[in-house]
Amino acid sequence: MILETLPVGPLQCNCSILGDETSREAIVVDPGDDIPRILALVVKHNLTVKQIVITHAHIDHIAGAHRLKQLTGAPILYNQNDLPLVKMMDVQAGWLGIPTPIVSNPDDTLDDGKLVAITGLTGSILHTPGHTEGSVCLYLPDQTLLLAGDTLFAGSVGRTDLPGGNTSKLLRSIHERLLTLPDDVAVIPGHGPVTTIGSERASNPFLNNL
Numbered sequence: 756m757i758l759e760t761l762p763v764g765p766l767q768c769n770c771s772i773l774g775d776e777t778s779r780e781a782i783v784v785d786p787g788d789d790i791p792r793i794l795a796l797v798v799k800h801n802l803t804v805k806q807i808v809i810t811h812a813h814i815d816h817i818a819g820a821h822r823l824k825q826l827t828g829a830p831i832l833y834n835q836n837d838l839p840l841v842k843m844m845d846v847q848a849g850w851l852g853i854p855t856p857i858v859s860n861p862d863d864t865l866d867d868g869k870l871v872a873i874t875g876l877t878g879s880i881l882h883t884p885g886h887t888e889g890s891v892c893l894y895l896p897d898q899t900l901l902l903a904g905d906t907l908f909a910g911s912v913g914r915t916d917l918p919g920g921n922t923s924k925l926l927r928s929i930h931e932r933l934l935t936l937p938d939d940v941a942v943i944p945g946h947g948p949v950t951t952i953g954s955e956r957a958s959n960p961f962l963n964n965l
């Protein structure tokens with residue numbers, strides 16, 4: 756697998772490009788900003804973007820998706836439970852003091868258990884509400900890789916004080932859907948350094964009280 760992760764935009768959201776070496780098809784996860792840098796990596800690896808996956812509809816994760824779709828023709832996929840956040844994109848832009856981006860409705864919704872596939876690479880969607888109602892993680896069992904969005908971080912968990920956030924739902928999602936994965940699964944969070952399920956199970960201070 757070809758894997759590139761680059762922090763984009765003012766909040767340094769981790770955007771990941773997942774590509775298959777043989778088919779040269781790619782999935783881009785959370786193109787929140789810096790679309791020219793993302794496209795430069797796509798071109799460098801001679802990839803064709805086939806799917807745009809958004810882990811949740813916070814502006815730092817979704818703001819560049821419309822532009823990337825315009826440039827690649829790839830569909831935008833996210834969970835419909837985050838549509839209320841899309842409708843308040845102007846409010847979200849106000850949080851950051853930036854212009855309101857164009858954010859389209861999803862071409863398909865990412866329900867729990869849905870498979871997101873390109874030729875040579877298949878991930879499944881884990882619906883993990885808590886940071887937002889529509890938060891999802893993308894799990895690639897064959898690559899022992901989880902793209903966790905803002906649900907789980909190295910040594911921390913997603914904030915729940917923004918609209919749609921719910922702490923007990925977040926902790927339930929992490930315990931029931933993420934900590935049940937194998938220890939050696941690498942985790943690329945929505946922000947900050949990579950980690951593993953085993954490391955978070957052992958030492959994440961936010962997960963020891965249940």
Ligand SMILES: [Zn+2]
Pocket residue numbers: 811813886905
């Ligand atoms: Zn977020």
